[in-house]
Amino acid sequence: MTDLILEWLLSNNIELLGAILGILYIIFSIRQNILTWPTGLLTSALYVAVFFKSKLYADMGLQVYYVAISLYGWYFWIKGNKPQNSQKVPVKKTSKVLWAKLSLTSLVLYVIILYVLLNWTNSDVPHMDAMTTALSIVATWMLARKYIEHWLFWIFIDAFSAGLYVYKGLWPTVILFTVYTVMAALGYTEWQKDLKSNEPKKNNVSDWD
Template sequence: MIDFLFSQYEDYSTLQIILEIIAVLFGLVSVWFAKKNNILVYPTGIVSTVIYIYLLYKWELIGDLLINIYYTSMSIYGWWLWSQKKENQVEYPIANVSKKEIGLGIVIFIITVFFVVLVYHFFNKFTSWTAYVDTFTTGIFFVGMWLMAKRKIENWILWIIGDIVSIPLYFSKGYTFTSLQYVIFTVIAIYAYKEWKRNLVN
């Protein structure tokens, strides 16, 4: 069982393995803070995504690299939005997505997928099924991150979909720790959706 899960790491450097574990831990902490509607989701998330940017560059995973560059920039944007207050009240509280935001989200998804397809064609990365799935998950996560920055409860639905797809995706790529991270992400996202929904009602 151990060999099945971790034999992929035989050719990896110790530094890369340690960095992946650190990135996973900070990623889990970040999602936990997001579940709690705590602004610390962003600084902890930035640590994770910056480490992944380095690792994904070394692993030549272009789509995943783009996702984490976007995560980092959106984390800065979300950190700023979540810190805004009016009369000592949070300016952007938990809310449902509007029809306009649904339309904009669809546009973001389409543009993202189109962009990733162009990048993959340029780098000749459409060599396995994982590349095609990457285009889908990238679009899902781009919209999910944008909705989280705006504190829209529907962001969790997109995270759940993307996380479930990412579990076998990352395992097949040989990144067991990251795959296990997405298992935990999925569980946290389900509970986070329920918790945000309760806060929305109250």
């Protein structure tokens, strides 16, 4: 039994390391810690290999995007506009105009990704893969810009993805995304506290809204 466990651990070491780093990533993001981004970058690099092996090509491409957005988020959290007497970019609500833009962006991304998966890959779950990928692209941008509603995206995405990974037999990743779902709900609650504490403060943050 011990030999079987050891063999499994050795054969899934990349996925396990990615899962551990992924949990650290979400902890850091809940706390709005700048370590969110280097940790997320490393997690994404590992999952490129995991998802390629599992033929989840849209998810693999998403990890490449995560590497790029991690660099952007890292920069924005350091250099973005901050209120006076504050060391961090404030949490913000998503405006109605921005919601409309993000909804349209999600739909366009879904159609494009689905077309690619159906015509140029052997993905056996193209619709689900395309949907979670499109929403994840938008949600990660929202995290980089500190829009609180990105947590609501992640609650849905992570719960849905956990079911998808059960189907694929990626058990460490199933556990990871189940934890993600719970922690996304916690993250929304924690960011709400920060948002309320900043509501009386006016700042000159310029956003895509």
